[in-house]
Amino acid sequence: MYAAIDGFLRYLKIERNASELTLKSYSEDFGSLLDYFRDRVGDIVDPAEVQIPQLRGYVAYLHECDYARTTIARRLASLRSFFRYCQREGLASSNPAKVLRTPRVGRKLPHFLTTEQITKLLEAPPANQDEGLRDRAILETLYSAGLRVAELVGLNVDHWDQDANIIRVFGKGKKERIAPIGRFAAQALYRWLEVRKEAPGAGPKDQGALFLNRFGTRLTTRSIGRMLEKYLMLTGLDKLTTPHTLRHSFATHLLDGGADLRSVQELLGHKSLTTTQIYTHVSTKRLKDTYENAHPHAAKNHRPGRGERPPAEK
Template sequence: MRSQSVKLPPPIADNPFGKLADYYCTGKVLGFMSEPARARTGDVSSAVQDFIDHLQYDRNMSEHTLHGYKVDVEQFVEFLNNECEDVDFPGSVNRLSVRNYMAWLAGTGYSRSSMARKLAAIRTFFRFAERRGIASSNPTSGLKTPRVDRRLPRFLEVGEVEKLLSAPRGESVSALRDRAILETLYGGGLRVGELTALSEKDLYLAEGAVRVFGKGRKERMAPIGRSAANALGAYLSRKHRLSPRKRRDPDALFLNKNGTRLSVRSVHRIVAKYMAIAGLNAEASPHTLRHSFATHLLDRGADLRAVQELLGHENRKCPVKHRVEKLETGTGIEQGEERRYFSGRNGRCDGRRR
């Protein structure tokens, strides 16, 4: 694995890890450190790849999640390679090595949420390594995760959503595709990865629903409403008239200009494009539409647990952060009552009962 130089920042007085900001190598103070030696990483690439294979095939994690775990673990290995002396990854990594890495992240300017994610990736890796016998213990045991400030997610008002959904103009295949993408993201509250993974066989347009595979490849039926179903129908009618050369991936629902499955990054660009056309918040993302979907349901009195299920939150204890102020005050939500879901303008969400 190619090594990159890691420049150490100066110690920071208000570092959340206290005096550990003065330590970046196993038990050595910066003022007495010699030239850092290269870590004996052994078969590091194999260990990391085995870990990623485990997440992919045993835990069914998505490509996006796998990439995040791989990047975070490899960054930790790079830190050990460049700054820690005589550390054999993963066998001789200890708790101080991990704490020093977290201090380095804090000093480099990483946010607490990024630090928490990276620590979670390292913790998961060493649980795997301990079970496989390539590490004798888990050096993250007992380490506290940095406290992350709870922030309310961004969302669009109903009028802003209407402007966004009206932004794609014309009857070209790309305009019809983009309109269907925006309608489906909002109408079903889908994650962007769930949207790009859709195939034509996952559509149930007569019922106004799509079959999606969420985190861990868990399957659920997501109602999308009449407006999204109509937009998908119009797109499919135009798409099926394309030449085979422009439909190189016959299973994929949303295609790019090369006729292959649309990527997550492309959907981000599409949303940003129409946010700009509609004159809305340029920082919004596909996930903003998911937050807006949940917010509007809660605003119209939908049951909290029903919204969690629509979003694909399997754990009943999993908090829905959308409009937390409403959960705290109780306004707009009446727990335990069976309510109709948001019957929005243009019929975007049907009045279904669970």
């Protein structure tokens, strides 16, 4: 069983280009399952020995422990993927996780900032310090291109085509996409590159990194989070704001400005349009404005006829 799990994790890393964070999540999921087997069922030495009732007991155990539905759903997805791999490799004859019911998970509406709040945040980094120029470039790039924070820290200087003002982004599974950036982000990047100093003898991982820490090496996702927390305190903005909030704000403002859903899907690098549809809640105001401006019987355009009372003024 342990060898099968190790093989599956290697498969995810080498063939599926899974990120370290994804591999860590899968490892935790399998650790939870193996702990359950050891404590409640007994050691399972072979994936072919795992049966549906045992997995149903595991799901019941997760519910008893009050795990969030999202966590349970993720662990079930991990098990399905694992046993599908085992079937392909001849380690199991069936996928016992396939019949398990995934708990219904309500999708949270994404937290986003208004355009006024975004402006306040982007103007917070001091322009008279190298670190401030870097932070401004980071925030502008996150918002302008709608990047995931892992995509941002993976950027190299040569990923930015300065003539075309586009950046080459490597998303989940190392899938490449092209993201345009606006003039404010481009200006911030130009100013940052004027003061950017790479560490002497930087290793292969850090060479050419677009965003560097004070030691001249590549920034980490956690460093971006800490940096953002500093400016949230400075501006008094919602503390629930994360680097991903700028990606949510990017999609929200595009849709609210009239962009079509397919275009936003491409810009975000979403595989499925369903994932992008979570942002359509923000276009309610725009749809209402369009309706009131276009429909002949909308309150804004309707002219009462003879003997007809006009709608009461609010």
